[in-house]
Amino acid sequence: NFTIHCKSKDDDVGSHVIPVGKSYDLSFRVNFTGTTLFFCSITSPEGSIDFDLYNAKRDMLRCPTQCNWTAAKAGLVADYEEKFVISPFKTHVNVLNRLNGDVIIHCKSKDDDVGSHLIHVGQSYDLNFRVNFIGTTLFFCSIISTEGSIDFDLYNAKRDMWRCPTQCDWIATKKG
Incomplete structure (x- = not known):
């Protein structure tokens, strides 16, 4: 299990415990100025990590309607064509x-x-x-x-x- 807590400048969507093999969905609309940013913190027995779940400047073209992340021991992987990773581990x-x-x-x-x-x-x-x-x-x-x-x-x-x-x-x- 891990705990995820996400928020934007205007909205705090709270903390959620995600069991192994399950997913968490967050839906929102990108603001008119294209500056929407949701940042999250994930805590697990392996450690914790802070990251931008959605950054309109980065993600509007990469995943215009749905962005998927996969959590693994190595860290978080964005499931786009151009994959990238956020890892708290060396x-x-x-x-x-x-x-x-x-x-x-x-x-x-x-x-x-x-x-x-x-x-x-x-x-x-x-x-x-x-x-x-x-x-x-x-x-x-x-x-x-x-x-x-x-x-x-x-x-x-x-x-x-x-x-x-x-x-x-x-x-x-x-x-x-």
Whole structure:
């Protein structure tokens, strides 16, 4: 179960307990100026999150008559063509070195270069972050060893958001 409490500038629709597998519907009309905003707070045993349930500037074209959200342990997913996620949880990515020697890993995203790190044999490198609001987070890395190098997407939200929402594990081996 989780509890949702939604309101706008003018209306407080109250708190509602939503059992697992059930849904909550909220109906309203977008105001004439196109500035309608409903914001909500969800509380569950996993934590709490505040988010804009409906923002006319964002949603009028994406979901003109019906907007759907899906709640999962990974967070909230807007069910539109262009999906995006709101997650209160950090994603942890772990790379374990199972090669015959030390490796250097260098990872970055569009916004963050987390630098180069030495991973000794049998040791691991951890990266922790939150997936961005629109679900496009991408960290790409290079691993360099005495046996060669490889470039790969360490975390791609479109691929990994459901596969490993809060914990992704990689193992560096001779096979890749």
